[in-house]
Amino acid sequence: MELTDRSKILVTCARGLGDWVAKEVEDLGYVVLVKRNNGVEIKGDWFDVMKLNLELRTALAVLYLFHEFKAKKPKEYYKKVNSLPWETLISPNEFISIISRADTPTIDNTMYVGQLTKDAIVDRIADKTGSRPNSGPKRDNVVINTFWMADRCWIYLNTSGNKLADRGYRKMPFKAPLQESLAAAVLMASEYGGSQPLVLPMCGSGTLAVEAALIALGRKVGLLRNNFSFMHLLNYDKDSWKDTRLEALKKGTKKLSAPIIATDIDKEAIEASISNATTAGVEHLIDFSVCDFAKTPIPKTDNGIVLMNPEYGERLGDAKKLEKTYKRIGDFFKNDCRGYSGYVFTGNLNLAKHIGLRTSRRFIFQNAKIECRLLKYEIYKGSRKSKYQTNNDQ
Numbered sequence: 001m002e003l004t005d006r007s008k009i010l011v012t013c014a015r016g017l018g019d020w021v022a023k024e025v026e027d028l029g030y031v032v033l034v035k036r037n038n039g040v041e042i043k044g045d046w047f048d049v050m051k052l053n054l055e056l057r058t059a060l061a062v063l064y065l066f067h068e069f070k071a072k073k074p075k076e077y078y079k080k081v082n083s084l085p086w087e088t089l090i091s092p093n094e095f096i097s098i099i100s101r102a103d104t105p106t107i108d109n110t111m112y113v114g115q116l117t118k119d120a121i122v123d124r125i126a127d128k129t130g131s132r133p134n135s136g137p138k139r140d141n142v143v144i145n146t147f148w149m150a151d152r153c154w155i156y157l158n159t160s161g162n163k164l165a166d167r168g169y170r171k172m173p174f175k176a177p178l179q180e181s182l183a184a185a186v187l188m189a190s191e192y193g194g195s196q197p198l199v200l201p202m203c204g205s206g207t208l209a210v211e212a213a214l215i216a217l218g219r220k221v222g223l224l225r226n227n228f229s230f231m232h233l234l235n236y237d238k239d240s241w242k243d244t245r246l247e248a249l250k251k252g253t254k255k256l257s258a259p260i261i262a263t264d265i266d267k268e269a270i271e272a273s274i275s276n277a278t279t280a281g282v283e284h285l286i287d288f289s290v291c292d293f294a295k296t297p298i299p300k301t302d303n304g305i306v307l308m309n310p311e312y313g314e315r316l317g318d319a320k321k322l323e324k325t326y327k328r329i330g331d332f333f334k335n336d337c338r339g340y341s342g343y344v345f346t347g348n349l350n351l352a353k354h355i356g357l358r359t360s361r362r363f364i365f366q367n368a369k370i371e372c373r374l375l376k377y378e379i380y381k382g383s384r385k386s387k388y389q390t391n392n393d394q
């Protein structure tokens with residue numbers, strides 16, 4: 001397959017991040033052909049594949065459509081997959097992993113489709129080269145995604161492998177960390193662009209702080225990884241990848257123009273944050289300290305962002321005890337964060353009512369299985385008490 005061969009590209013993301021991945025892809029100049037809750041479809045070649053893997057902050061994987069066909073029965077499916085020129089793409093020395101999804105009357109076990117696909121591919125490579133690649137669940141090498149819906153089948157080359165959200169910097173997760181891609185989307189929703197002061201009380205393991213620093217520098221998150229699945233295909237062109245990386249490196253050299261402050265009451269959280277930020281190479285850009293959120297230093301400004309991800313009583317803490325914390329967050333915004341936009345990311349709307357301020361925007365997110373909201377509060381500069389009404393409109 002030539003690097004300039006264009007095909008359909010499916011950019012997948014965690015459920016609920018479709019709008020954010022669409023925005024990122026459009027900002028990179030692509031036309032979104034289809035948008036779903038869990039990804040977008042665009043068109044592109046292997047240069048686009050490299051660029052997307054390097055640049056997308058909110059995506060999970062970049063899938064390049066290799067072939068689509070019709071099949072009704074497993075035998076027919078095997079034959080069609082086996083007829084594809086796999087030996088031109090995959091060396092017998094590679095390790096293959098298959099991710100399959102099926103919703104078709106002749107199959108009642110989607111794992112069986114994975115098995116069929118794997119057999120069809122390795123049998124073909126063995127026929128043509130005399131040796132069989134190994135296979136298993138590890139996604140560090142060649143990864144193939146297959147979808148079989150009714151009588152239609154799509155075979156994609158998963159060019160990312162391990163999730164793009166796994167940037168590799170979070171060696172110390174601490175408690176209930178946000179997935180990196182979700183943290184990036186939350187920052188996008190808060191309109192953080194790197195030029196305004198950002199205050200992150202309750203920073204936990206520092207995911208929001210690290211993602212913010214990467215955004216502020218314009219640093220492409222893919223530069224933190226050195227392994228993508230496309231590197232394991234026979235059409236991998238090292239020189240083009242080097243050029244794409246160099247291009248990305250040149251773009252990621254902005255200077256930090258406003259502070260990023262991250263605090264947590266737990267010393268271990270701050271230790272984890274510092275360690276993670278160090279691995280990401282941004283530790284020197286973030287002011288970390290251990291304190292109660294209400295003691296977080298707030299720089300004077302009229303365009304700052306204060307963003308908090310308190311526990312919400314589902315996985316951690318206890319909802320009743322947290323009511324007081326949420327009320328204190330409202331008081332903190334009102335009394336200490338004038339001139340800021342206040343944001344709270346929470347999965348518990350009942351607790352959010354205890355903040356006692358009017359929300360000006362709400363964004364829906366999904367954090368694992370929990371539907372969450374990012375709630376925005378305008379906090380006016382000066383004393384405009386009439387704006388701080390308590391209501392239950394979250």
Ligand SMILES: C[S@@+](CC[C@H](N)C(=O)[O-])C[C@H]1O[C@@H](n2cnc3c(N)ncnc32)[C@H](O)[C@@H]1O
Pocket residue numbers: 173174175176177178179201202203204205206207208263264265266269291292293294309310311312
């Ligand atoms: C849900 S976790 C934040 C996770 C974080 N977004 C991440 O990705 O790792 C909530 C954090 O709030 C901190 N916390 C709880 N009560 C606090 C308080 N009164 N002041 C400051 N931090 C507090 C906890 O120690 C915990 O790290």
